[in-house]
Amino acid sequence: MLVEKLSDNQNLINVINQLHEEPWPAFLNEDKYVKKYWRQIYKKYPEYQLLFKIGDEYIGVGNSAPIYWNGNIDDLPSGFDEAIKIIMENNGHPNTLCGLAAVISKKYLGKGISSKIIQNFKQLAVEQGFHSLILPVRPTLKSQYPTIPMENYIKWERGNLPFDPWLRVHIKLGGKILKVANQSMIITGPVAEWQDWTGMYFGESNKYIIPDALNPVNIDLEKNIGEYIEPNVWVLHKCE
Template sequence: MNDTATVRITSLAERPALVPRLWEITENWPAFVPQDPVAGALLYRVAEDFPRYCVVATDGDRVVARGFAVPFDASREGREETPDQGWDRVLVWAYTDLRDGRPPTAASALEITIDTGYLGRGLSHRMVAALRGTARDQGHDALLAPVRPTAKHQRPRLPMADYIRLLRADGLPEDPWLRVHVKAGGVIEKVAPASMTVSGTLAQWRRWTGLPFDRDGAVDVPGALVPVHCDTAHDHAVYVEPNVWVRHRTESR
């Protein structure tokens, strides 16, 4: 089934009562991803603090998808529109600028999460378009996105720079999520090599993954885009996730 005709997508500014319900979605994120400390501290505040940049999809009374984006000032010294620390960096910048009252010069998507029961229906395309529309409505000529390629976990040892060069016969990216963005008009700009960092004790990693974490070196973890680095002598493991910066122009297509 590929029908989302009954799904309504709006900005959260139009439907603020839905903010508390955004977490009702049945998700399939790996258990270690929410352990990123930047996400833990700030992500749950985004919809309330930046509702004009966020969108929600409903099917009747059911919340079936959410899309988050944030504005930030890329013109400040030491900043750029597509930082190497990607997801973590733009989220921190957004809240620093909110605190300081600085007007934004750029907008970055953070995530699109679709209820597992609505995957494969073409809703991802509509959500990308909706986030691009909110950025346009706020006066931005582009929506940036540190994209997490959904099939990269199948090739964790392949460098991201090589992965994004994998194309289908039609010239589109082999990765399904990158392909959605490119088909929507997005342009792949660069790799964000340290977009998100999750560190923890070996006991924590065992709890998050069910793996033994009993040997030094690189550990392939289901759902991880690259190996997790394990150090048994110092009782910790660190995951540094690369993402891919994609730029969407917001002019009407």
């Protein structure tokens, strides 16, 4: 498998965009920091965008950026949104690699590519002189259990490893769960837009379980607003 960096070929932006079209629910793309900064990260930090290729086919992408973190768990960003905000607005003197997304083409899922992405993130961190890789991880199967608090979900185990396959990959590679980021992403929008994003109808104000969400979405018809708060899990890998 070949690994390429966006800094080697700016035309690969189109490949990255195509790979990102597949896995994410529509509402995540409506996050205000994603809309404001995601494409800018490619331009500002092209050397941190990794593409994975088998033969002539690009089968995965790992997005990351440098960030400053003092090593204290309490001082981690509140989640994905704040991490991107820091990276793009006030990055100071970065000393840590922050993994932002790992995407794999559907037909290559379950073939060990996710491990390769993490290993290459760790290698990239070392190349940049960093000793830590942190990631706001979106557990793969949490959307099947949206009413279970993330704090409980991450304690589920199978064979002395996390139940969730994405968390399990991290732990097998030496990662350590630091804490839950309960407000990692916050997405708000008019009720009609939530109906478009989810393909559902909301007939009353309530909390609704929607496809691919890790928590229920809160719909308020009187205020004409829906709010979804996405929890993630901060994971640390030491890099040497």
